[in-house]
Amino acid sequence: MRTLISRKLLSSIRTRTVSLLTLVGVCASAAIVAACGGGGGGGTLNYPTLSVVQPVVDCSKLASVDITDIGGAGSKINSATVTNATINGATVAFCTVKGTLAPSNTFEVALPVSTWTQRFAELGCGGLCGNLSDPTQQSSFSFTYQCPLVQKGGFVTAATDMGHTGSDQTWSSDPQKQADFAYRGQHITTLTAKKLIKAYYGQQQKYAYFIGCSDGGREALMAAQRYPTDYNGIVAGAPAAHFQIQNSLYHGWSVKSQSTTGTSAGNAILYADKATLLHKAVAAACGGGSGAADGLLADPRTCHFDPATIQCANNATDTSSCLTAAEVTTAKAIYSGPTDATTGEYMLAGSPQYGSEANWVGVEVPTTNSTGAPVPVTKLFSYSIVTGAYNLIFTGSPTMPTIDTFGYTDASFYPTYLKANHPFIDATSPDLSAFQAAGGKLILWHGWADQHISPLFTIQYYEAMQKTMGNSNVDQFARLYLVPGVAHCGGGEGFPNIDLVTSVTNWVEQAKIPNSVMTYQTDASNNVTASRPVYPYPAVAKYTGSGDWHDGANYTQGSPLYSAASRTWAGSSFYTTYTPTRRGVAAP
Structure with missing residues (x-):
């Protein structure tokens, strides 16, 4: 059965220019059908109806929330103010909280004032980080095709610079800042965001997610390995898991x-x-x-x-x-x-x-x-x-x-x-049994034309998971998607726009196991010009031979083109189970 978005695309693709906003619809409210891409076991992709929860205190009250129990002495909230973000012409109000978790993890949490659907998402940081993304902006979700549930204020979102700034050249030799980058910064920011959620809305989030690519993908896997109960669902794109x-x-x-x-x-x-x-x-x-x-x-x-x-x-x-x-x-x-x-x-x-x-x-x-x-x-x-x-x-x-x-x-x-x-900074331990036991769902994805990180490393990690945990176990909670022609975390000649937020959300909240996920090409005006499904690795998309090959509706799941296991190499042992180590002050 074709998804709702495929039917819309089928009727519109003949013009080869489809309005992106028309395709994804408007799903600012959790009660509205989410026709914003993704994929599942068939049928339309409907988010569970989670009621919109309103704040129980004024935003300014969050400035007095004590976070020293999370970050240690010196941790503080610097401001808590209502700000507006304009997304696709719509204005969304956020209670924007900014602060520092000791010693120097700058963070920002954006809590929707009137549109929160009881969901939280921590956002990964690429490269060596050292910058603080604005969690209210679409660009913070640029590694996954933007779903309006995120864009329109359905999620509380949070970001961190992971303990240092780009101009600070000494951080990489400081043991504590090394630890904050390696694993601690994202974790304590998540704990802080969850505490602010409880204080602002009078209740905890119902679901928590992590979305990241590149080093953000490493951070995603680090969370699954070190903190298996932090998130219900994780999307890890082109992960630099093998950081060293x-x-x-x-x-x-x-x-x-x-x-x-x-x-x-x-x-x-x-x-x-x-x-x-x-x-x-x-x-x-x-x-x-x-x-x-x-x-x-x-x-x-x-x-x-x-x-x-x-x-x-x-x-x-x-x-x-x-x-x-x-x-x-x-x-x-x-x-x-x-x-x-x-x-x-x-x-x-x-x-x-x-x-x-x-x-x-x-x-x-x-x-x-x-x-x-x-x-x-x-x-x-x-x-x-x-x-x-x-x-x-x-x-x-x-x-x-x-x-x-x-x-x-x-x-x-x-x-x-x-x-x-x-075991300190890499995130290649393949035993995610604790994450699985906690009910977590993991989606890995990688562009085949990645110029920074070879997709063969991600395939190697996925195979290591299967070898360690068994194929049937891995199938219960993890999926891997390889996207032809796509560069590092997007771009390239392929179909780089992909909504995996919808896929992981439906998997976590409705037990809809992801299968086909539609990907898109867009022009300079953000109009969709072509689409193509991708399937769980190692399956590939196969053109049926009938109809416009630019239309994703004209593809089916094809058999793998390559079946050999990953090659052996000198660092293969780094993809076996190990016990993570810590550095610096004691941390949660």
């Missing part, structure tokens, strides 16, 4: 394989124009796996493209439409990743996948073209990612390595440099 590996070997290899000298002293080899050229060749060779002429790789693991097929002829004077030998070598190195020089063992679970090349621009490759001035690899974003995380990763290591001395071809790098801090 990601911010050392993974991005460091991009720098090394790009360098003319093989070190940080060299210039980049592959530039934006050549990455784009490479991408077009890959799409032509491997795209269309769904059966539609879309150029998207339905599962990049089935692609065996050789960059040498577009290598320039010897002594070619015009290399604008081909790759030089050095560029071919670099492309191959980025795809394959490093290997141990003695055993030949892979050093990483995966690298950027075929189909992601256009997204390398600005991360693995410069934004300029090969016809411009040479760009030092120290100017690459990959370089700044690695150097910004040194202290977090290598605190307590026997020596402080550099991007040139990580040991890209020596598997002893893992026990020597990463083992000590692994």
Whole structure:
């Protein structure tokens, strides 16, 4: 049975421009049917009717709520005022509470004044955080296709800078601030938000959720592993769960394989124009796996493209439409990743996948073209990612390595440099039995064309969960979605707009097990131009062969295109169960 949104899309998609607001409808009240995407076991997606609860005290009274029991001495609320947010032309009033949880976790909680439907959502923070998102804004939910239940004030939402600001360069060597970033900041902000909810509305929330992507995805998994009762439902996008590996070997290899000298002293080899050229060749060779002429790789693991097929002829004077030998070598190195020089063992679970090349621009490759001035690899974003995380990763290591001395071809790098801090900052423990026992639901998702974090790491984590807990157990509480052509946490040539808030909410509150989830492409005016369902991994969307292939109604669930288990690699042991460790002052 098609969902309500699919029927609307089917009647409107022929114009190839559908109003986003028309598609998602207006569901400011919990009693209104939510036709805002997502997916389930069939039928329309209706939220349970939860009555709107009004405050029992004036917003200003929240300024006196004591939060030292949560954050410790020095924790305080700085302000509690009513503010208005304009979303899609509608005005929603919030009691906005701002404060600090000791020593320096800045937080903000937005409590709807007249539209609260007894739900709470904590919002993840990407990168190394250090900034405070406005929890009243749509952009705070940009990693999941915005559902009006969120937009129109149905949720209390909260955000934190996780204990430091972007301008503070000393935080990453401070044990307490390391802990606040690793696991504590989001947890104590959640406890604070729940205390404010009780004080403001006179009752607790009925359901609590966490929504995050990138490091926000790591924070999401950290919550499931360390604090299994904090949330009823979690959406973890492109999780940097393997934080240490990601911010050392993974991005460091991009720098090394790009360098003319093989070190940080060299210039980049592959530039934006050549990455784009490479991408077009890959799409032509491997795209269309769904059966539609879309150029998207339905599962990049089935692609065996050789960059040498577009290598320039010897002594070619015009290399604008081909790759030089050095560029071919670099492309191959980025795809394959490093290997141990003695055993030949892979050093990483995966690298950027075929189909992601256009997204390398600005991360693995410069934004300029090969016809411009040479760009030092120290100017690459990959370089700044690695150097910004040194202290977090290598605190307590026997020596402080550099991007040139990580040991890209020596598997002893893992026990020597990463083992000590692994249970502190990584979030790869696959035993989520406590989260499952508490009734929690987890949705993992990742774009196949992610330029920052390989989706193969997320697949590896999901497989580790299955191996540890059993497939049938994992099926009861977790789902993984891989989205073709989508870059890191959105963007790319695929269908990056996806409402997983609806999916997790319906799963938690109505036991509607997610299956197909509709994804969308939109134009510059936010009009929907095409749609495509995604299915739980490892299934793929398959075009039926009839009707407009831009219309998601013309797809069905297809069999997996790839069935082999993830490869073994030097850090595989990091995806086995471990006991998390703490640092700094005692924390909840």
